[in-house]
Amino acid sequence: MNIQLPPYKLKVNNLQIMRSSREILSDISFEVNFGEALLLRGANGVGKTSLLMALAGYLHIGQGLIDWQKPIKKDDERDVYEDMFFISHLHAMKENLSLRENLKFWAEVNGSDSAIDDNKIMEALEKAGLAHGADFDALLLSQGQKKRLSLARLLVSRKPIWLLDEPTAALDSEGDKWVASIIDAHLDAGGLIIAATHLDLEMKKNKRIKTIILGVDK
């Protein structure tokens, strides 16, 4: 492993998630290290998305602990949530902007280490298999292509933590492979991934993948 990203750790202990006074999940405990991916499995409605939302800091936690352990670095005041991507089923792309404009906007908003030039944007679009339509409006994209564009955000800004909610939904088998490859590369760089997915991601080194199945012990 060739660590290029800030090494984060996540410890979740005895977590209970309440949404509108209803218990969604309880007694969730796990640990994830940098360079590791955690896959969340379970039937629909079991609380995978809610768990990801809680990890992303959206939800107020009833009980328990979500502890994002930050790499110690002097004069680093960054919020953990800034070092995080949450790719949900909502694509956050504007239909009357071109693919290039959409991606550039998110690169600028999310921040990136280097200057944001068109080459970098085009490179990401190319990897996502969308380069040929870079200047078309996002309106013309299919669901799968929108998902690819949404995932291409991961490539233009480097953030160590990826929270992915069904990253391969609506993708074809080529897409599945591409997602697996970017996940693999991210783990290589010392990133941390938590993904809710039904697909078996084929990895070069399977030992980096942990899986928990939600909602079975009840």
Place this chain on the structure above:
Amino acid sequence: MKKYSPPKNINKSQTVKEMNWFDKLAHPGQFLKWSKYLILPLSLITIALFGIGLWFAFFNSPEDYQMGDTVRIMYIHVPNAWLSQFVYMAMAVSAIGTLVWRHPMADVSMKVAAPLGAAFTALALFTGSLWGRPTWGTYWEWDGRMTATLILLFMYLGLVALWRSFDDQLRAAKLIAVLTLVGAINIPIIKFSVDWWNTLHQPSIISAEGLSMPASIYTPLLVMMLAFTFLFVTLHLVGMRTEILKRKADALIRKSVSQTGNKGVGK
């Protein structure tokens, strides 16, 4: 309740806390238990205060040398005008409770206070215009106070409407708390602007402010203000109890629905 010792470097965490006396008192279930014993004494105090106050107001206070018997409207009008502001204050305090401590009782208090505040404010406006007819010669005058009270009524009604627009009352509480506090910051600005506007356009209206009141008027007025305040406290308490019971019933219904739902899936 589960307990555990949290790791040393806690970054983002919520831990299970011991219940202190306040949490115990303010726990919805406990609240239902102890508040039950308060309703009767509070009602009795309210009735007694109204009895004394109304007797003073109608039979044992002087007529005004200019306004005659109509001055007695004041004994209803002023307490309602006071409550129109007091209830908003109570709501703003509850809103802080909702946002800072996320306490469900604060939500309930805020929700129940809104229609009560609207009712007291409407009464203040109604009695004000009844009083205005003989003294100003018109039911409605764009006087600074009446205008500001009217705006306050719209704010209350807006909040009541907003409560009704949300299905999820927990989410509603937090968002409405934000609006309530924004409104609380705005009330002095509204008051100031309306007064300023009023002096600009109608410098001739003389307000009753600054007139010294004899004790014979002051005492019944004070008693009536107390009576109305106790009325509010009583109604607020009863309203909160009703709301908590309603939420418990809703939770039970939701629970039974979700259980039958699970059976359907075949777990």
Place this chain on the structure above:
Amino acid sequence: MSFRAFTAIIKRDVKMAMRSFGDGLTLVLFFIMIGVIIPFAVGPNKVLLATIAPGVVWMAAFLSSLLAIDRFFRADFEDGSLLAMRHASISLSTIAFAKLIALWLTTILPLIFATPMLAMMLNMDYELFFRTILSLLVGTPALIAFGGIGAAITVSLKRGGLIAPVLILPLSIPILIFGISAIKTNAGVGVENTAVLFLLGISMLAMVFAPFAIALALKLDQE
């Protein structure tokens, strides 16, 4: 880096508004039409129209901005942009501030450009016209800020477009009072300038504090 994110949000919103030109045009038409129907309501008396002109222009701006409130955050809320923005390199309140600036540029600025037309039809003289523009420039940021709070609170409601104006209107009355007083009063020359100062104060306070209220409401919306 942070400033780049800040300007990116303004640039994107302005760009999108310019591409979907129809929305902006509708708002300007609405604004002008209010001015046009007033003479039908009160009669075409030029002296009367000039007297009520400041009030009409402010009412038109008021109603147009209320009409636009619902759009403020809805698209970004529904397509997940607001969620993604919580991981941006700037805080959500800074983003809210950027959105308020973009909103002012895309909804209010076109109205101010359309004001000369209303001024002509309502028989304003030059002094009145310039004071109206000044008053709108100083007062409308507060209008947008309050509108933003209303929009953020109702963004998760399907029928938010109906209730947000009702919530915001009472809070906005001071803006209307000082806005119109800043144009013309019968109470002496100094009063107009005092009103401009009050208006400026409200606008500045609103633009400083509204982003925090908006960010808080948007976070609570997503819980």
